[in-house]
Amino acid sequence: MAHLVLLPILIPLVGAMIGLLVRERRPLQTAWTLGTMLTSLASSLWLLWAVWQTGQPVVFHSGGWLAPFGIVLVGDLLSALFVVMTQLVMATGIIYALGSQDKVVTYPTFFPLFLTLATGLTGAMLTGDLFNLYVFAELLVISGTVLTAVSDDKYGTEAAYKYFYISLLASFFMLLSIGSLYISYGTLNMADLAVRVAADGSRPLLLPGIAFLMAAFMVKSAVFPFHFWQPDFHTAAPTAVSAMLSSVVVKLGVYGFLRMTTLLFVEQSPQIRAVLLALGVIGVVFGGLSALGTHNVKRMLAYSTLAQVGFILVGIGWGTPLSLAAAIVFAFNHSLIKAAMLMLAGYIASRASVKSAAFAVVTGVGRPLPAAGVLFFLGSLALAGIPPTNGFVSKALLFTSGIDAQGMWPLFLIGLASIFTLMYTIRAFQRIWWQAPAEGISTKSTGDQLIAPVILLALILALGVWAEPLVAVAQAAGTALGDPAIYIHAVLGG
């Protein structure tokens, strides 16, 4: 049973390696990759189901070495839900790649790298060991860098270089933090560390360790002002990849902050939350404004991620069980929405006469493509939090929790800034689907396929109408986060 938590990591890893072995036979490789991802998704759903049923985290002690001596993988409600989110979106990403016209998806290493990206992200969310998290994050970084560097977009390599450089910096911060904490408390196990930090919060390297870990996670989640790599990177990546990066990959930092404030550093969490709240609000405003000011749909959506992550951070910043649940719901829903929107942007770019998502090129391209227009419009509503989409559920929950937490100023500011979302999405929609194309711009008759965004949009609407399953799990997760003893007990026993 404990091995259940291993499956969502191991399946894509093994799948990637076998994918490498069959790299010369593309049809086999693609089918294999999709099958792998779907199997992995099934296993992560199983994990979530198991955790939900028993109410207990599933803990796997690698090699049988008990915590804190060996590495543990921990699937509690939070990590299991985040893993389901990750693998669900990544499965649609593979479906999109299968129907994509990009040259990059024909590279023999594309799909294996895609799967190691999934492995890295999943593992980083499931591990209960700080150093192990670092290693998973490295796998994530290297896969993401390569996938973007070889993009059809001519700026892919430059963007990947920036990302890699800044990620190295983040890795350095994370190592500094892990080193500081290890020196102070002598352990890498997160549950054990939590116990020791709670027992003695006076070690001189504790606070620097926390701050460096925050900086590292901020780079991971592209939080203002650590976000600079993100718009370039998400814009230049191949559509199938950028839809992953801007949706689920940026959630790693969010996950990290949730763990930091509710498990590792509960005592110090008021300070951490204050920072998150401030940076979240700034991110919402700044990201919204930047999204309004760009001239490229994909870039607009990338900036929008900066703003949307800001909303999530505000939820974590409030820190009540309800607001944590709201942040979790927001994160989950945003992943679906942003992936769908980026795929639609990529779809439009694939139909433009020059392959680009710049407004100058895609204006009016949507006119002969009403189906994509309906999808994009619904996605815009979801992003702006308008019913009957899941975005509304996120926003309503977040606002409710903000009122509940008496967080007046952040609430006021994020409320004010959320009009930006409506503005930039609707402007983009009008430009692409309603405005007349410029002279000489025509719509190509073939392009990427719409299956993946259709699946995502169906989920977006379904979770908007029937939000209960997600909200119930998130709420239980939020409540469980309020009591770190559950996690600690499951890992350390006793």
Place this chain on the structure above:
Amino acid sequence: MTDPTLLWPILLILAAASIAAVAGLPALNRRLSITQLSWILALAPLSAAVLLVLRVPQANDGTVFTWQWTWLPALNLNLGLYVDSLSLLFGLLVTIIGTLVVVYAGQYFKGDQSAWRFLTYLLLFMASMLGIVMAGDVLTLFIFWEGTSILSFLLVAYKYQYEEARNGAFRALFITGGGGIALLAGLLFVSYAAGSTEFATILSSGDVLRSHDFYLVMLGLVAFGAFTKSAQWPAHIWLPGAMSAPTPASAYLHSATMVKAGIYLMARMNPALGFTDAWFWLLTIFGGITMLAGAYLGLKQHDLKGLLAYSTISQLGVLMMLIGQDVPEAYKALVIGVIAHAFYKSALFLVAGIVDHETGTRDLRRLGGLRKVMPYTFAAGTLAALSMAGLPPMFGFLAKETLLVTVTNMPPVVAGVIRWSTVLAGSLMLAQAGLFIWETFMGQTKDPDVHGHEAPWPMWLAPMIPAGLSLVLSILPGPKEEASFLAAAAQAAYGTKVKVSTVLFHGLTVEFLLSLVAISLGFGLFVFRHRVRAWQTAVLPDMSFNKLYVWVLAAIDWASEWATRLQQGRLRPYLLIMLSATAVLVFAFSWRTFSVVSLGSWPGLNLDDELDLLRLFALLVVVGASLMSVILVRDFNAILAFGAAGLSMGLLFALEPAPDVALVQIVVDILSVVILVLALTRLPRRQRRKAQEVAVILRYSRWSILRDTAVAGAVGLLVTLITLTALTDRPRESVVTPYFAANAKTLTGATDIVGAIVVDFRALDTLLEITVFGMAGLGIYTLLRHAAQKHGDNRAVEDGEGTAVSDRQATYGISGMRTSAFVRVPAFVSLPLSLMLAATHMMYGHNQPGDGFTAGVVISLAVALWYVVFGYEETRRRLPWLRATSFVAAGVLLAVITGSVAALITGNFLGNVDFTAGWAFMPNGFHISTSFLFEVSICLAVLGGAARMLNSLGHPEGRDRD
């Protein structure tokens, strides 16, 4: 008392909307004309209206129908309906006028088979609107509220080819959408304070809400939402812009229904939030200004629909003002005013639509004399205009009378201002009604090109019915039932009993006199309309509050440009900001911590100790070489310096003593230098020289260098502080180290702790690290092939010669020259030697320094030597077994399989199993165990990764395949 049949009206209309959407399918679209379709669809709102009427008698007795569905059990949130007389009043308007508009639209769009889209939006809107007025809780209300905003957007931009339509739609959505956000916050606030989202609870907890600390916040937010929706000044500017919608939509959304949603909401919330001074002032002031602004601006319009839009704004102001008054008469005036306005204004809009449809223009300066050719339309228009003018015996007269009764009963502070404002607005309204009819139908046509003819009967019947109702309702049968219905509706909004009579004439009262004043003034304005209009244009030509919107939008756009200009894509400022932010963050978190660290306690340095001297030397080399690697301009030198730094690090480790780490550090350092040098050779000489020149030429300003130095220094200082603290304040032994030391031998059979950690205690880390390494190698390969492909694509166009040169380069060793035997022989020998060395590393990785990783790197170094000596072609020919990509996959898979086998035996993935335990004939210290297999898989993956890099870099074109 939950009654699912309440859903029927909404479901019927939704069903009709889906029929309309299905009618868009080509197969159906060809067979069913839009007119036929509209007849079918109209049945839905008609039946909905009937269903609602059937509930009126019970509702008059005070019954409230409710229905509930548990939407989010986790949060105890319900969606539901709550229907009382007030809901029924609005619901009937929505469905009755809706029926007419659907029929009318069928005529309006006759022959336009793409209008199924219009009908779908219209019916979806109708369902949303019905949802608002029947909503049983704030969430349901809000869901439908946003639905109306979105559908209004789609309807306004129905003719999206026109920029005007797109902009009008955007403006409407921007304003109502912004209001929606405020409303959501406000409603959630109200439910938080009341403890429930349901109206049943909220309406009865008025006292709690009014005395709540955040009462003003709630009120402000809710009112903001309602004001934007109901086009109150200064948010009214979206309404005239929304007139680019097709006329049936304008008639329906922008006069009869959607703009009343704000009115409905405030009336609904009155028992909960009303009866305070804030409420009174807020609604009176904004309502009053809106009333005057709308009436004034309306008179100067030339566009029929523009005129109607402004008079709608004015009327909405009146209604909003009425809700603010704490007198029963106000609520009587409210319900009568809502009905009167809905009927006459929708009729007038429909008339305007007919005129536009049949003549092709809506410009008052071109129309005229249409009464002869369009008699029925004229009749309908005149009836409605009389009602708008507030003349007896129309329903509009009644509305104005009750309004005047209210304003004469207002508190003295504002009574004078409001009374005369109302009279003025009333007279302006009368003048506009006259203007509408006179300029359109009377006199002679002003533009000879404008010809009209009567519309088909269903089209003129649509405005005739509400216009007729304006007359019938005030003079014909059953005033009693009607009055009691209105009284019940008013009571629902006001909270206590409201008396309503629909008797037109009450005798010679103050109100009647005021009415006479208004009428006379209105006639005066009408008679001198040309002069008044000319005066309006002369005095305040640009008076429109559109500027406000333009400014807000310009401010946002300016800010957004500023935000994007901060992010130009250059790495240097990015790093600067990020490093500074990190430094600030860390200092902010831990300045107290650092201050307690006694910087005096430097770790002792004993210069008499030779080892310490050696350490100091190694340290200085590390620092010096690192500095050189940054400063040196020539790339090759910089790489060598980098390698020297790494080697001295290895020396430091060795002196620690940490032989395992030192060994790994040294072999990795050598490998990185080799790879870097190989990479350098792949760069064209010209490009390298250019890069060096750029590095020399590029001089930054002194200030920016200082700034960068400061930031780098701050971060360096932080790291130094942390290191010092770590050294001086090492508090205790690690928790895990003693455990490893004690148990490595007994549990894993390893005498070398590092080996045990790598393949046993933290085997999962190792598994991932080899994956990372392998994927990095594959990444380089992918990237180079990608670059080669792009490069090749370009060059194929330029010339076809290039490949010949590179083929020769590929065949031989260094720079295409054949290497001498003195170099070739050691290379030949090194590979088998390295293989043997690697084998021992793997076999005894558990017991001594060196493990699968160093094994892999050592073999890779030998392979690298081959590439240097023999060149790409020969190396590949002589080493056919070196299938790098497969090695990576095989390595990782072997590790996973080993782990899984262990899981089968011990029950733990990556557990430790010694397969040869107790075997006598094994070589000393060697066991075939999971640990050994794991070492092999590490070696395979590392070799694969490194060979992948070497293969790709070795090929001059990067076109390596395997």
